[in-house]
Amino acid sequence: MQLSGNWNYPTPIRFGAGRIKEIADACQAVGISKPLLVTDRGLKDLPITQSALDLLEAAGLGRAMFADVDMNPSGENVDAGLAVYRAGGHDGVVAFGGGSALDLGKALAFMSRQTRPLWDFEDIGDWWTRADPDGIDPIVAVPTTAGTGSEVGRASVLTNAQTHEKKIIFHPKILPALVICDPELTVGMPPSITAGTGMDAFAHCLEAFCSPHYHPMSQGIALEGMRLVNEFLPRAYEDGSDIEARAHMMSAAAMGATAFQKGLGAIHALSHPIGAVYNTHHGTTNAVVMQQVLMFNRGAVESRLDQAASYLGIAGGFEGLHARVGELNRLFGIPANLTELGVVNPDLDALTVSALADPSTGGNPVIMNAINTRALLEACL
CATH class of the missing domain: 3.40.50.1970 (Rossmann fold)
Incomplete structure (x- = not known):
């Protein structure tokens, strides 16, 4: 092709x-x-x-x-x-x-x-x-x-x-x-940057797909974008000169940003203030909090992500997709939690206030408030 x-x-x-x-x-x-x-x-x-x-x-x-x-x-x-x-x-x-x-x-x-x-x-x-x-x-x-x-x-x-x-x-x-x-x-990107930026694209597609807002065009783009990342990011990470994988990842990145016209959510609401305070890499931060946010939103998105997992060729529905995120993070050497990322002794109250002020909160499928957002941040540490 x-x-x-x-x-x-x-x-x-x-x-x-x-x-x-x-x-x-x-x-x-x-x-x-x-x-x-x-x-x-x-x-x-x-x-x-x-x-x-x-x-x-x-x-x-x-x-x-x-x-x-x-x-x-x-x-x-x-x-x-x-x-x-x-x-x-x-x-x-x-x-x-x-x-x-x-x-x-x-x-x-x-x-x-x-x-x-x-x-x-x-x-x-x-x-x-x-x-x-x-x-x-x-x-x-x-x-x-x-x-x-x-x-x-x-x-x-x-x-x-x-x-x-x-x-x-x-x-x-x-x-x-x-x-x-x-x-x-993109061929010269180091593996760590390939992974962090690629998981950023996945986060954009995932959050757009889960957003409760109505935008069928973005919904379809988000679903295919997730498939491309799931299939081709491991290849791009393993072999940076794989031009087919690099091309599909470049498409997935543009697709994610196009899709999130539908909305983002708690992944970005957390990563924006964390990045601003601790100067962490944005995409890597998204990857670190992704599994916890999936569990936070599970009640609102499980049936939808069951369908997405099937399209992505992932067995086990929501559970399988959640596990696949963890598998990718381990494959790419991404920190297991925010503490490993360098977020030490954070001011959780201040981060909670900033997260709730972030425009991304409006696209989260579960309404975010001071209590559940602070608990989510704690769970990510």
Whole structure:
């Protein structure tokens, strides 16, 4: 099967091995003549990044990069990036990397010509309407991991360093104008990052599938996304050069982020504040709490997950699916609990308050409150 195609859901996507060669054409197609490539510190000197810059420079689009991006990108990262963006007279962003670089790049394009502060655009009610839509520059997204699916998202997740909270900045025009999904870019991912980002994709699909909200299209996408992760993540972890597995995982990542238009839930409601306070890897944190959240939600989702397990080829219904998550975590060397992840002597009351304030709580199939959320956090330690 030829794993290549041009898709337009939810935004134009050029999918296939080797398609990074189209990066300059992609910029020109969306009206970018002087892009700023936004990536992270770990990627900035790697051959895949330098090759992308070579392609942009050869096409007359300049050679500019910003890479001061934290693992959990912050408002300070946005400020620093905006200074570079504006000083360089850039007119668009190439967001290049994993979820952190993609979220930061999207935020820079969004904030490029806004006059209000960043936190005024948090995903609360209609706050997104405060933004000047003409002050948002175009974005070309190029993921180099297969997890967050931020390349097809209408939001950026950023940490407010003052409050130690992760905030979701939302606007429809944060959605990249064009995406290049080239699985060859993920071949160099270390096994631990392959696992953590892959389990993030699984968490997106799982929570979207379990969300009580009505969105049949997302429901179907979430189910197939879970199947792809279950089948191909172990292969990608075992052999990073398995381009078929890498391609299917890249699809699953985009599918998860598309599916969670239906909603997320307690996995993300817990992992967002934990990541903000302890700077843990987001996808790995999701994997650590996943089994406990499944048990927390069991009464509301068991029959639905019985059906999902059957589709995934997992025997034993809900119990089998729950066990499979544990099996994957052990296979990938993921910590067994939050304590092993580095969450030591946590302020459970503060984490509970932050979890309940997270927008993801609204998509959880069991209503979360102060008592059951604190108990869930304790169970994850």
